[in-house]
Amino acid sequence: MKRLLSIALGILTAIGGFVDIGDIVANAEAGARFGIAHAWVLLVGVVGICAYAEMSGRVSAVSGRPVFDLVRERLGPRVALANLGGSLLVTVLTLGAEIGGVGLALQLATSVSYLLWVPLVAFVLWVVLWRAKFTVLENVFGLTGLALVVFVIAFFRLGVSPAELWHPGPPPGEDWGTYWFFAVALFASALTPYEVFFFSSGAVEERWSRKDLLTSRVNVFVGFPLGGLLAFALMLTSAAVFQPLGASVDTLSQAAMPAAIAFGKIGMAVAILGFFAATFGAAMETALSTGYTVAQYLGWNWGKLRRPREAARFHTVVIIGILVGVAVLFTTIDPIQLTEYTLLFSAVALPLTYLPILVVANDRGYLGDRANGRFANVLGVTYLIVVVLAAVAAVPLMIITRMGGG
């Protein structure tokens, strides 16, 4: 059991990246419209986030410095401030979307409108972040999020062969523009900047040191592929159920349908539990990341290891982040659409986050004999190029396809 709990950080981080509210619906929608034509994007995303999370975990374990410390040191105050601005927009908008997502999961269970749940969810989120220990957060929400495994089992129950769902590129009725829009959206969400902020800060919160390098690697190489697998299961089951019908998916309740068809009410209940835990976990990840990035840019005390009184500025930033997220939701913007817009700001934040990680991971002043080998560098440079290409392509694709509307 202890072994299982020691990888909770990786699992929780990955859930926030791969199966948060926007991704649950995006994967189901991609599955319904394109079959599993986007499966390769998830694979490419998993390898990329593994490469960079491994580097950031290694730097944090050996030097005790989380990612935004590196951003500030290597890029200087001005460029790092631009990154901070972009990252904060991504993170806070996503935080708002996740709070709405928890509300949507509760709406599925209770039929009470999600907007009425939002203030309660935001308050509970804050209480949990104020009171609960970091390890409790990870264990409870990381592991409950694994309820989404129901979609993996549902696939076998549905008994469809993946070969029937695969075709190279867009099926009749869809075009290449929307195909690539979904590809970029799924890729960017796999490599969201708050994943490395959260993972590396979590490593510091758990007091990882040089001797925890193995734990760090196991977290990365189990957690992120598992997140990718859950995302793939959502895509696969949605393709199996909806593609033959020619139906489209744009709500959370539709995304839960494959589990309900395979296992009836129990399947529906487990799917809702999984959605709830995954979105709440992603809300915690983004709320804490808001505080982590600001505090690390400015050199403040931060983290849940300290009493709130001793990290007053950090806790204030987290509270402001939650309030701004709630305010955004109260404009009645669709929480699921909201995460799609964060793509725009990821374009600034992603390259400026991953470049300093790659540079410092090669710095023997930080890492000594644990600096990057050739393999990590080849992967790192390749993905940096892919990230820049995706960032450049994101905005034109959003405009051409009207946010994937086709």
Next chain:
Amino acid sequence: MLIGFDLLDRQIVDRDAEPVGKVDDVELEYDERGDAYVTGLLAGQQALGERIGGRLGRWISAVARRMSEPPDQPPIRIGYDLVAEVTSAVSLSVARELLPDPPLEGWLATHLIGRIPGAGDA
């Protein structure tokens, strides 16, 4: 040591590895031969704003100066003789309590965060 590469923008930690601030700027003096040497580290948003420059930098600096207690204090200075070691962080030889308090932290701890139940529990 290169000031820009090895010192500026690094995290400053105290004797017990607790965060103190960032090296937002450095204070230089010249010896009789005209060589520059570092005499102190400047920490806090006031020094940071001046280094960022431009309208945004001036604004950050002005807000920080206004919030200092009493107002219009110079930025927090840490003498270079207190620096024990420069690695991935700048470690000081003293405890944080002996250094000037960052103004915003103290104000928020007293007026906002400290008033919420549970603020003193780890």
